[in-house]
Amino acid sequence: MTHTDSVQWQLEVxxxxxxxxxxxxxxxxxxxxxxxxxxxxxxxxxxISPDYLEETRKLLDNLKAEIPLRVL
Structure with a gap:
């Protein structure tokens, strides 16, 4: 995966x-x-790999139950 074909999200943790x-x-x-x-x-x-965007979103939702994090 290269920078140009990925989706970038910034998080504050x-x-x-x-x-x-x-x-x-x-x-x-x-x-x-x-x-x-x-x-x-x-x-x-x-x-994020575009193929795993939804899975990454779900993983972050689950992580939010464990640790404080915020998608910017």
Missing amino acids: DKKDIAYIVSIFDAYENFAIVRTLDQSKGLIQLM
Whole structure:
């Protein structure tokens, strides 16, 4: 997946949860790539495969039940 054929979402999370989110998306290999934009502010970017957009949305909804996160 390259940058140009992905959907980008920015998220605001607690900085202590960044590693957890990265590990979740590593487990779901093809859903998205996580990039840290500003660790001190808890800003990350998901580069989402268009084929997994709905699955990524559902995964984020489930994560919201565990940790505070906000899609910007």
